[in-house]
Amino acid sequence: MKLIDSIQRMAMLSKILKKESKTVGFVPTMGYLHDGHLSLIKTAKQHTDIVVVSIFVNPKQFSPDEDLASYPRDIKRDEEMARLAGADVLFNPSVEDMYPEGYATYVDVKGPADTLCGKMRPGHFRGVATVVIKLFGIVKPDIAYFGQKDAQQSIIIRKMVEDLNMDIYIKVLPTVREKDGLAMSSRNTYLSEKERMDALCLNQALEKCEEAVKSGERDAVKIIKMMEKIIKAKPTARIDYIEAVDMKTLRAVSTVSGGTLMALAVFIGKTRLIDNAILNP
Amino acid sequence: MKLIDSIQRMAMLSKILKKESKTVGFVPTMGYLHDGHLSLIKTAKQHTDIVVVSIFVNPKQFSPDEDLASYPRDIKRDEEMARLAGADVLFNPSVEDMYPEGYATYVDVKGPADTLCGKMRPGHFRGVATVVIKLFGIVKPDIAYFGQKDAQQSIIIRKMVEDLNMDIYIKVLPTVREKDGLAMSSRNTYLSEKERMDALCLNQALEKCEEAVKSGERDAVKIIKMMEKIIKAKPTARIDYIEAVDMKTLRAVSTVSGGTLMALAVFIGKTRLIDNAILNP
Numbered sequence: 001m002k003l004i005d006s007i008q009r010m011a012m013l014s015k016i017l018k019k020e021s022k023t024v025g026f027v028p029t030m031g032y033l034h035d036g037h038l039s040l041i042k043t044a045k046q047h048t049d050i051v052v053v054s055i056f057v058n059p060k061q062f063s064p065d066e067d068l069a070s071y072p073r074d075i076k077r078d079e080e081m082a083r084l085a086g087a088d089v090l091f092n093p094s095v096e097d098m099y100p101e102g103y104a105t106y107v108d109v110k111g112p113a114d115t116l117c118g119k120m121r122p123g124h125f126r127g128v129a130t131v132v133i134k135l136f137g138i139v140k141p142d143i144a145y146f147g148q149k150d151a152q153q154s155i156i157i158r159k160m161v162e163d164l165n166m167d168i169y170i171k172v173l174p175t176v177r178e179k180d181g182l183a184m185s186s187r188n189t190y191l192s193e194k195e196r197m198d199a200l201c202l203n204q205a206l207e208k209c210e211e212a213v214k215s216g217e218r219d220a221v222k223i224i225k226m227m228e229k230i231i232k233a234k235p236t237a238r239i240d241y242i243e244a245v246d247m248k249t250l251r252a253v254s255t256v257s258g259g260t261l262m263a264l265a266v267f268i269g270k271t272r273l274i275d276n277a278i279l280n281p
Numbered sequence: 282m283k284l285i286d287s288i289q290r291m292a293m294l295s296k297i298l299k300k301e302s303k304t305v306g307f308v309p310t311m312g313y314l315h316d317g318h319l320s321l322i323k324t325a326k327q328h329t330d331i332v333v334v335s336i337f338v339n340p341k342q343f344s345p346d347e348d349l350a351s352y353p354r355d356i357k358r359d360e361e362m363a364r365l366a367g368a369d370v371l372f373n374p375s376v377e378d379m380y381p382e383g384y385a386t387y388v389d390v391k392g393p394a395d396t397l398c399g400k401m402r403p404g405h406f407r408g409v410a411t412v413v414i415k416l417f418g419i420v421k422p423d424i425a426y427f428g429q430k431d432a433q434q435s436i437i438i439r440k441m442v443e444d445l446n447m448d449i450y451i452k453v454l455p456t457v458r459e460k461d462g463l464a465m466s467s468r469n470t471y472l473s474e475k476e477r478m479d480a481l482c483l484n485q486a487l488e489k490c491e492e493a494v495k496s497g498e499r500d501a502v503k504i505i506k507m508m509e510k511i512i513k514a515k516p517t518a519r520i521d522y523i524e525a526v527d528m529k530t531l532r533a534v535s536t537v538s539g540g541t542l543m544a545l546a547v548f549i550g551k552t553r554l555i556d557n558a559i560l561n562p
Contacts, residue, residue: 007446015448019302102530104392105410105444111385129386137446163386165288165418167296249383 001083005092007138010052013089014140022049026141027087028132031055032072036176036184038085040145043173045086052139053082054091056098061127072189091139098134106130109156109163112250116152116263117274120240128153129160136168144168149175149183151261151276155250175275177203183275190271198234199268202275205230205242209262213281218256220244231266240265240272247278256281282364286373288419291333294370295421303330307422308368309413312336313353317457317465319366321426324454326367333420334363335372337379342408353470372420379415387411390437390444393531397433397544398555401521409434410441417449425449430456430464432542432557436531456556458484464556471552479515480549483556486511486523490543494562499537501525512547521546521553528559537562 004010025044044051062068113125146154158170181203205227242264263276285291306325325332343349394406427435439451462484486508523545544557
């Protein structure tokens with residue numbers, strides 16, 4: 001596995017790979033890899049000739065009061081894990097290389113970026129779309145891989161790629177969970193033992209939702225109330241949002257149907273976790 | 282010369298050309314071609330294997346009170362002129378194909394897009410950057426050609442390409458002028474005979490500016506006052522702006538130096554014309 005920390009060298013390699021007609025799979029991450037990332041890397045390795053994993057922690061998607069400084073980093077561990085999962089290149093550019101003095105260009109995806117996490121984290125998805133389009137420009141992937149856990153993110157990236165006529169296929173893979181159901185996330189490392197227990201409430205609420213839908217409930221407000229109850233029972237939990245939305249537009253729906261995404265964000269102590277389920281009534 | 286009006290077919294052709302290692306030169310225009318455009322096409326033909334010219338009139342760069350509906354169009358004439366200049370493909374997608382229902386993605390270049398024409402035409406350069414990144418995605422050029430007349434536009438596009446790590450070389454060619462000095466523009470067709478005479482004041486003012494600089498004047502305010510005088514002498518002329526700016530950042534300068542761009546926009550009757558000169562004291 002090659003380690004590349006310069007944009008210029010990564011772009012040069014991408015150009016050579018294109019010339020050699022090699023297909024490139026790309027897994028953009030912010031590092032501190034977990035099994036969710038590894039499942040993306042392994043799948044990419046099955047689909048494409050060369051798999052590039054980026055571990056750039058993107059400052060533009062954090063607001064000043066968020067956890068940029070404390071975001072977990074461990075490059076040695078990432079190297080080892082990416083290599084074992086089959087990555088061919090680990091790309092880790094510097095902030096100065098990605099956003100030099102005078103950097104000025106931003107991408108906005110109106111609509112799907114304005115709901116859910118976009119409402120709570122203004123500017124977040126502008127930062128995400130901007131870094132992803134930059135990474136796409138450097139890596140020139142044929143297929144890029146995202147996790148269903150960050151549902152809104154992958155919907156926004158897909159919309160951006162479609163709107164800007166980019167020739168990249170966006171593949172979204174299922175959320176990988178711990179044995180007890182907690183969705184894998186680099187931020188899980190922030191949780192204390194007590195919080196780690198309480199954090200199960202996100203998945204428990206989603207399971208409750210799926211059960212209710214299975215028994216015929218279609219009223220989004222009623223379902224969300226049931227979910228709230230489960231989460232509010234946990235002392236360290238504070239709901240940021242629970243919303244039933246259309247899977248494509250991310251607009252709120254009042255009745256659950258096929259293609260409804262139930263999404264939630266919950267603070268467990270100071271750690272903000274997200275999770276979601278696509279409902280199939 | 283091929284005529285292509287579908288994005289899908291254009292994108293397919295671009296992909297084939299890439300596979301065949303053909304270099305692609307791209308001249309994005311809004312049609313109603315003139316000698317300025319033809320000089321871009323001819324130069325592109327010297328540099329690259331295949332020259333694509335687009336003539337899409339981009340609604341996103343017009344504000345509601347601007348001349349979108351009346352913008353001059355003559356596809357037959359464009360076809361003939363592009364063919365004679367050596368274009369290989371004339372690309373003319375529909376508005377519905379470029380901006381389908383639910384279109385959501387926009388590119389902003391902060392800083393250079395906020396001055397000069399950007400101040401007077403809010404949203405204009407967002408529209409320009411957005412359509413150009415889309416066209417780049419579809420055409421996949423190696424080199425794209427722009428005219429110096431639209432100085433701010435090419436500075437913004439260059440900044441976008443640099444910031445977003447796009448592998449495209451932006452080539453800016455000198456403004457082509459009528460024999461009497463008027464900068465070529467599709468909008469010149471709006472001018473009455475009387476206005477056509479008055480319109481010379483833009484170039485006359487720039488010539489006066491260059492003369493003053495040659496004789497040692499460096500004070501931007503003084504030079505701009507001289508220019509204003511020339512333009513105000515024309516009954517149909519109304520100044521939108523005259524500004525001396527840094528050629529790269531487009532920030533106003535008070536002292537003229539190498540790398541100063543003198544830019545102006547003037548309404549001649551209802552027609553808004555722009556022109557500029559790079560100063561070399």
